[in-house]
Amino acid sequence: MSTVTIDDVVKSYGDVIAVDSLTLAIENKEFVVLLGPSGCGKTTILNMVAGLDVPTSGHIRFDGESVEHLPPERRDIAMVFQSIALYPHKNVYNNIAFPLRMARVPRSEIDSRVRSAAALLRIENLLDRRPHQLSGGQRQRAALGRAVVRNPAVFLFDEPLSALDAKLRVDMRLEIKKLHERLGATFVYVTHDQVEALTMADRIAVLDNGRLQQYGTPDEIYQRPANMVVAGFVGSPSMNFVPGRLDGSDGGWRFASEGLEVPLPAGMREHLPGGAGSEVVLGIRPEGAGLDGAAGGTGWVYATEPVGSDLFVDVSFGQPDALEPRLFKIRTRPDLRLRSGQPVAVTLPPEHLFFFEPAGRRIWPRDGGA
Amino acid sequence: MAAAGVRATRRRSGLSDAQFALTIVGAVILFNVVVIILPLIYSIWISLHETNVILRREEFVGGEHFAKLLADPAVLNAIGLSLKFTAVSVVLSLVIGLAIALVLNESFPGRAVLRALVLLPWAVSEVVTATMWIFIVNPTFGGLNGILAPLGIVSPSFDWLSERAAIYWVAVAFVWHIAPLGAFFFLAALQTVPADLYRAARIDRAGAIQRFFHITLPHIKYVVLIVLVVVTVEAFRGFDLVFAFTRGGPGTSTQIFPLLIYRYTFEFSQYGLAAAASYLLIGIALILTTAYFIVLTYRRKEVRTIRAVAVTMAPATAAAEAPA
Numbered sequence: 001m002s003t004v005t006i007d008d009v010v011k012s013y014g015d016v017i018a019v020d021s022l023t024l025a026i027e028n029k030e031f032v033v034l035l036g037p038s039g040c041g042k043t044t045i046l047n048m049v050a051g052l053d054v055p056t057s058g059h060i061r062f063d064g065e066s067v068e069h070l071p072p073e074r075r076d077i078a079m080v081f082q083s084i085a086l087y088p089h090k091n092v093y094n095n096i097a098f099p100l101r102m103a104r105v106p107r108s109e110i111d112s113r114v115r116s117a118a119a120l121l122r123i124e125n126l127l128d129r130r131p132h133q134l135s136g137g138q139r140q141r142a143a144l145g146r147a148v149v150r151n152p153a154v155f156l157f158d159e160p161l162s163a164l165d166a167k168l169r170v171d172m173r174l175e176i177k178k179l180h181e182r183l184g185a186t187f188v189y190v191t192h193d194q195v196e197a198l199t200m201a202d203r204i205a206v207l208d209n210g211r212l213q214q215y216g217t218p219d220e221i222y223q224r225p226a227n228m229v230v231a232g233f234v235g236s237p238s239m240n241f242v243p244g245r246l247d248g249s250d251g252g253w254r255f256a257s258e259g260l261e262v263p264l265p266a267g268m269r270e271h272l273p274g275g276a277g278s279e280v281v282l283g284i285r286p287e288g289a290g291l292d293g294a295a296g297g298t299g300w301v302y303a304t305e306p307v308g309s310d311l312f313v314d315v316s317f318g319q320p321d322a323l324e325p326r327l328f329k330i331r332t333r334p335d336l337r338l339r340s341g342q343p344v345a346v347t348l349p350p351e352h353l354f355f356f357e358p359a360g361r362r363i364w365p366r367d368g369g370a
Numbered sequence: 371m372a373a374a375g376v377r378a379t380r381r382r383s384g385l386s387d388a389q390f391a392l393t394i395v396g397a398v399i400l401f402n403v404v405v406i407i408l409p410l411i412y413s414i415w416i417s418l419h420e421t422n423v424i425l426r427r428e429e430f431v432g433g434e435h436f437a438k439l440l441a442d443p444a445v446l447n448a449i450g451l452s453l454k455f456t457a458v459s460v461v462l463s464l465v466i467g468l469a470i471a472l473v474l475n476e477s478f479p480g481r482a483v484l485r486a487l488v489l490l491p492w493a494v495s496e497v498v499t500a501t502m503w504i505f506i507v508n509p510t511f512g513g514l515n516g517i518l519a520p521l522g523i524v525s526p527s528f529d530w531l532s533e534r535a536a537i538y539w540v541a542v543a544f545v546w547h548i549a550p551l552g553a554f555f556f557l558a559a560l561q562t563v564p565a566d567l568y569r570a571a572r573i574d575r576a577g578a579i580q581r582f583f584h585i586t587l588p589h590i591k592y593v594v595l596i597v598l599v600v601v602t603v604e605a606f607r608g609f610d611l612v613f614a615f616t617r618g619g620p621g622t623s624t625q626i627f628p629l630l631i632y633r634y635t636f637e638f639s640q641y642g643l644a645a646a647a648s649y650l651l652i653g654i655a656l657i658l659t660t661a662y663f664i665v666l667t668y669r670r671k672e673v674r675t676i677r678a679v680a681v682t683m684a685p686a687t688a689a690a691e692a693p694a
Contacts, residue, residue: 052569073575085566089588098584099574146574 002062002076002153002186003028004049009058009068011044011210018044020210021058026203031180031187033197036207037233042190043158045207049188050156051075062154073102075154078147082159084139086131086146092118093127096145103150117149120182137168144176148183155180157189161196173199194234198222206230224367227360231283237312239283240328243358248276255282255355258326259317260298265350268364272355280363281356286312286331288352292345301342302327311336315346417645435646444622445630445647449654451537452606452627456658458541459548459605460598466545467552467597472586474553475560485557492550500614503543507531531616533623540612540624547611548604552597559593560586595666599659606655627651 004026011019019041026032034042047053048060051072060068067075078099086095096117100110118124121141131139140160147155157176161169177200180187191197197204198218206213206221206229214226225231231239244257246264253264253276262282272278291313302316302325311334316325330346338344355364385393417435419428439445474485491499506513507530519526531539563586571581587594609628612618618625618633625633628651634644 050569050573052572072572073577077573079570079573081566081570083564083566085564085570087567087570087585087588090584098571098576102575102577102580146570150574 005061007059009055031202033201035197040207041210078152079156080160117145242282283354286329290347421641448627448630456605462545463549466549470553471556496611497614559590
């Protein structure tokens, strides 16, 4: 068992700060995903947890003990790489056996452990093949086998699925999730794929520019994004953002933007930091907004994107012939018949609305409340 | 300009692609036939004849020269010296070349400059290398004695090139010249080893030495093989450096096989014997390199093609330079 604590860790390369004062507590047996765009520092964090990289300052603790200056071999970890990194000159059996041989495990025990790891990952029939004779998914399983056989307290994954094709990625996602359940070890998993994060994680740490943006359950991340970075990164397609102003001139409070006016939900007014005229950003997910094709509307259909189960409609506000139209993506029923240029009315249910400060921080919905 | 000119020529001459290809390949083949193949065949003919230079007469003697060579203690001694010289050169240049490459593969300030500098000894001609080493080991004015004698480590005018030691000094000079080439090959190979493999191995608790034997060495195995073959062939047929360094002396203690062939040709005018000896040299080099391939690629399919290429190349290069 092992908890992993990242305590005020900074990692800089010269003038470039890759990780900036990051603090993150990972519970024993928890599955934590570090999520963020490329270059956000997530792999650097993983490398520091692995011992492949040393923090510039701060501590990394396993079960409360500082390990930041211990080499990888003295930490109880296994790691799966994006490049898979199976030893090309060894067959699958010897790849899986390698960490045990390095740890001088007795020969008879090595054999039984390799075979049970192979059984767990259903690669018993591939043990005498070499990596170049395996398919992508089989290689990934072999790499998982090499990690599992160690029986480590902490598993580290560095974008292990990004080299696989889409269908295989979905299968392996499930497999890694089940593996976590079966092994009962702590998993730290790095990805830039928010679907992977939402489907597998107990908790997600969203990172951007080396800074922790939010740390919470997938539900919290999705329902209560801390800021526009998180809101924009998690969810597919991305949340729609509309910059505008608060308007309270004639009694009723409204959000006003070019071509769009939205009455504000009840109880919101007293929680807004600024008064009338203050700038806010309205956010709504494509699945939160609705579309009324029949009614004469506030926008125009710019394009439609059918994906089988759903129909995504890009609605344009403002001038219909604008060079860079302001687009608003809305998820609707696939049977809706719409043509380009058709006026439509967008419905924005108050319970699905988000408001952010122009700087990014979420101001609505409030934490805790509905 | 050149490409446009070629195209214009082809348009004028109206050659098809295949005709054009045959023309340029044919020219190269013709050149090689004249420069390599014909002398090679002629040297076989010479090796089977007794040539009398004064009477300008040639008499067919069949395999007599080969029999004579194999029975001659001077020849066996020269072959033995050549094998010793080659063995020392191969082992030292592999170890030193690999060590240099491993160091240069690490990142440190000034690495680029050092990488360029390390290749310099190979660029220096063998005759210049020999001259430099003469200055180093000479008993009276040599640099080695100049440093070691004042420190009391050796007596003044200590003779490094004794009959017993000379062959090793010649090999050391040759290693100084050839090891950088090996390092160059090794460095190129080392740079193709994926960094993630080393990271994975560190996670798997492999130490530096284990990482070398489990990842680095298997990865550069075929480059090691190529360097092995190149250095062996170079050492076994090497002439310039030893000739310039010791002329085969003191006595015959560094008279390696190519030097003996040289003497047969230019001192004794025994052309038939010299040609036969050249083929003996090629034969031994061929056996050595084939043995490497068999040992190192045993039960491996991927390298069949490399083996075939190297085996056909080795005698050609050896023959081209062996005096005939």
